Amino acid sequence: MEVVSAAERRPTRQITVGDVTVGGDSPITVQSMTITKTSDVEGTLQQIYALAAAGADIVRCTCNEIEAAEGLAQIVPRSPVPIIADIHHQYRMAMAAMEAGVDGLRLNPGNIRKPEHIKAVAREAKDRNLPIRIGVNAGSLDPKLYEKYGGATPEAMVESAQTEMQYFDEVGFDLIKISVKASSVPLMVESYRALAEVTDYPLHLGVTEAGPPPAGLIKATAGIATLLMEGIGDTIRYSLTADPVEEAKAGRQLLEALGLRERKNIDLIACPSCGRAEVDVIKVANDAMEAFGEREIPLQVAVMGCVVNGPGEARDADIGIAAGNKRGHLFIKGQNVAVVPESEMVDQLVEWAEFIHEHGTEA
């Protein structure tokens, strides 16, 4: 399979979620979901702000009861990012969420199955110019499809999405994005590939119920990154059993690592260390990551344990330390400017990063 860049993304239609565009040539966006009760307005807003700060472009909140819809009416006007209401089972909750002013809906075709209900929601969304995600999930597939295909196969997932698309089409609604998530990475990847063959609506990628980190991070990354590198995917969500801030961070970091979004924070390159290391690379790298924290300094910093790859990597980074003789050779934009003891490495890296970020390298 040929490796592709963002420029070779599969062409998709573009929709708008609040003030964020999804699909077409818009940047791939990061989504996450709150885990508070949506009726808890202050608690939910606090989480939304934390998610936005961690890199979420769009946040989803459940709308499972009328109190949640009432909460959304207060949350949406105060949210820093567009809010999507997550709807299962009750189409009336979709109506209530739209009335509350949300920026979009997610409907699960596996548990809202009456065509007249689906069409009623689509008509209302059309009148309000609101997008809907058709959110197919292997774990809640329509039992009829499950039976027809003998399980949650890629074909069953795609047919579920297509049936919903057909209902939307019948009422002239096309502000659509689609997901076909599964907890199995191979099933998820195959389902999205099959879906990408039959539609040009933007796709929302995710490995559902990926579980706690680190295994959940690996599963989600395996599925999402595979598809993104094939040019498939317009918006992503990590579904982790963790503080959702971890989801937003992971999503953002993945897009930065793949070169699909501009870097916001430090990119730390560090060798894994080995018997040749002249300093405690693991400690220096971890201390440096902690010291940089969430600071928005989009520079590349290298921490290398010896002279094998050290000078090369350190020279190529904005700031680098290559250890030798128990000390570190400090490189700034390729120039070896100083020799620092191990105890001062982290402080020097942070000080230089701040300086370069503020003044550039010409100062």
Ligand code: SF4
């Ligand atoms: Fe080992 Fe040196 Fe490579 Fe680090 S840079 S892994 S210390 S050989």
